[in-house]
Amino acid sequence: MDTVNKIRTSELQLAQKQTYDWVGKGFHLLFLCSAMVGVVSVATIGGFLFYEGLPAFQEAGVSELILGSEWLPPALFGIFPMIVASLISTAGAVIIGVPVAILTAIFLAELAPKWLADIVRPAVELLAGIPSVVYGFFGLVIIVPAIETLFNIPAGNTILAGIIVLAIMILPTVITISETSLRALPSVYKEGALALGASHIYSIFKVLVPAARSGILTGVALGVARAIGETMAIIMVMGNAPAMPGSILEPARTLTANIAMEMSYATGIHASALYSTGIVLLVFIVLLNTTLLYVNRKRSC
Amino acid sequence: MKKVIGLLAAVSLITAPFVQASTTITVSGSTSVTNVMEVLAETYQKTEGKNVEVQGTGSSAGIRAAKDGTSMIGMSSRDVKSSEMTADTEKVVIARDGIAVTVNNANPIQNLSKDQIAKIYRGEIKNWNQVGGENKPIVVVTRDAASGTRGAFEDMMKLKRKVNGMKVSAITPTAQVGNGNGMVKTIVANNTFAIGYISLGSVDSSLQALKVDGIAATDENIAAGQYTIARPFVVLIKNNVAQEARDFIDYILSNDGQNIIAEQGYIRIN
Numbered sequence: 001m002d003t004v005n006k007i008r009t010s011e012l013q014l015a016q017k018q019t020y021d022w023v024g025k026g027f028h029l030l031f032l033c034s035a036m037v038g039v040v041s042v043a044t045i046g047g048f049l050f051y052e053g054l055p056a057f058q059e060a061g062v063s064e065l066i067l068g069s070e071w072l073p074p075a076l077f078g079i080f081p082m083i084v085a086s087l088i089s090t091a092g093a094v095i096i097g098v099p100v101a102i103l104t105a106i107f108l109a110e111l112a113p114k115w116l117a118d119i120v121r122p123a124v125e126l127l128a129g130i131p132s133v134v135y136g137f138f139g140l141v142i143i144v145p146a147i148e149t150l151f152n153i154p155a156g157n158t159i160l161a162g163i164i165v166l167a168i169m170i171l172p173t174v175i176t177i178s179e180t181s182l183r184a185l186p187s188v189y190k191e192g193a194l195a196l197g198a199s200h201i202y203s204i205f206k207v208l209v210p211a212a213r214s215g216i217l218t219g220v221a222l223g224v225a226r227a228i229g230e231t232m233a234i235i236m237v238m239g240n241a242p243a244m245p246g247s248i249l250e251p252a253r254t255l256t257a258n259i260a261m262e263m264s265y266a267t268g269i270h271a272s273a274l275y276s277t278g279i280v281l282l283v284f285i286v287l288l289n290t291t292l293l294y295v296n297r298k299r300s301c
Numbered sequence: 302m303k304k305v306i307g308l309l310a311a312v313s314l315i316t317a318p319f320v321q322a323s324t325t326i327t328v329s330g331s332t333s334v335t336n337v338m339e340v341l342a343e344t345y346q347k348t349e350g351k352n353v354e355v356q357g358t359g360s361s362a363g364i365r366a367a368k369d370g371t372s373m374i375g376m377s378s379r380d381v382k383s384s385e386m387t388a389d390t391e392k393v394v395i396a397r398d399g400i401a402v403t404v405n406n407a408n409p410i411q412n413l414s415k416d417q418i419a420k421i422y423r424g425e426i427k428n429w430n431q432v433g434g435e436n437k438p439i440v441v442v443t444r445d446a447a448s449g450t451r452g453a454f455e456d457m458m459k460l461k462r463k464v465n466g467m468k469v470s471a472i473t474p475t476a477q478v479g480n481g482n483g484m485v486k487t488i489v490a491n492n493t494f495a496i497g498y499i500s501l502g503s504v505d506s507s508l509q510a511l512k513v514d515g516i517a518a519t520d521e522n523i524a525a526g527q528y529t530i531a532r533p534f535v536v537l538i539k540n541n542v543a544q545e546a547r548d549f550i551d552y553i554l555s556n557d558g559q560n561i562i563a564e565q566g567y568i569r570i571n
Binding site for chain 2: 070071072073074075076140144145148154155156157235236239240241242243250251253261262266267
């Protein structure tokens with residue numbers, strides 16, 4: 001009886017202790033608040049964009065705005081050429097940048113001798129820290145004249161110049177995340193493949209890269225988001241003409257450039273049209289992330 | 302005690318900028334006017350010890366900032382329309398400036414007529430050989446729509462057209478757009494096919510200013526009314542603006558201020 005009582009009181013003390021666990025609760029709240037910062041920011045930005053941008057959709061009409069090909073404020077607000085420019089420049093940057101980045105990541109994680117990796121890795125990390133205005137300046141002084149001579153065109157401020165600059169800008173993001181996910185793989189994968197008689201290269205492409213796919217895709221998604229959201233460098237190298245580009249050797253204006261160039265002075269329906277440009281951009285990024293998330297889930301099942 | 306002293310020091314550090322800010326004169330607007338305004342502000346700071354903060358945001362933004370009070374003084378590089386004025390704002394012309402139509406140093410063209418320039422900007426003339434130059438395509442460079450230089454250029458060259466009853470720019474949409482005098486200058490200085498318009502005060506040896514209808518873009522020709530692509534530099538203030546801002550404008554209009562304006566390549570008004 002006595003022992004039973006003892007156990008009961010100690011249980012009771014334990015229970016009391018748990019109810020008064022302020023420190024635990026406090027940390028719980030701290031974690032929750034931290035997690036909410038991002039969510040609340042996205043919700044606020046999204047809500048703000050829709051609140052400011054909806055008048056333009058109402059006044060100009062959704063189809064005139066999204067499919068219209070003439071941007072002539074304050075009369076016409078067609079952003080279709082800018083949607084095309086944003087998509088082409090981002091797609092081009094991914095086509096050039098992602099293969100280079102993934103091969104670099106494989107090289108760093110699997111093949112490079114230590115001394116070489118010690119040179120390449122800091123160089124890549126440095127690339128991530130260069131401000132976009134410097135990329136833009138580099139593009140304006142080096143890439144734009146190079147395109148002029150290479151393709152014999154009058155002006156090198158073209159979508160191609162934007163693609164090249166963006167391809168370089170997304171490298172560090174994709175390389176770093178891909179390399180980390182390759183390194184995080186259990187060593188038995190590689191050892192097993194080698195033990196079965198696979199060559200090193202075969203095991204990289206058939207075992208390691210597929211196993212790290214989810215991480216690599218995350219890197220690609222972040223790279224794409226960086227490319228579609230880039231503004232300053234693009235304004236400097238792409239010429240910013242609001243007309244529909246006929247090829248990648250013509251100037252064009254991206255969605256982000258349109259907002260940045262005109263926001264400082266736009267009023268009324270014009271400002272609202274710029275916010276709706278932001279809505280379109282947001283919708284694109286959401287679609288993109290959802291698609292990648294979906295692909296990722298499907299493959300890993 | 303130490304803590305209290307430390308706290309006082311911290312508080313004074315934090316509040317010091319605010320105390321100073323009360324005498325800071327804020328100026329924002331046209332990137333063209335910013336060039337000369339920064340020099341004026343610097344000299345004024347040295348001689349009078351008053352802080353002046355200058356920001357280049359574009360003429361329309363400057364006019365708006367002066368009206369809603371975010372800046373004490375708004376700068377515009379085009380005339381402020383009466384529809385943009387309110388009863389409690391006043392405008393002061395501080396200088397005049399020409400807009401130079403510039404081409405690359407390697408371009409043999411020296412002279413264009415106003416009509417030819419307008420046609421190039423409308424996209425009707427696309428090759429230099431149509432205006433007496435080499436058989437090369439023309440790369441048209443313009444400014445962003447916020448620019449007072451663009452607004453004044455469009456007004457003076459009749460580069461406006463009506464769409465749905467609203468006045469819009471008639472400049473070809475395939476023109477390259479530079480967001481600032483410096484950007485246009487860099488493009489024209491580096492591209493042998495380019496034509497661009499910038500504030501006359503910004504012209505230097507990296508590019509050449511064309512004669513328009515045979516008349517060179519010089520201060521004398523503008524003052525004499527010969528070179529007609531010229532516009533006023535205007536500052537906008539509210540009636541009840543702080544005395545510091547009025548003193549600063551008086552200084553700009555004084556002989557010293559006007560000398561600085563002339564040194565910077567703009568035209569004095571008195």
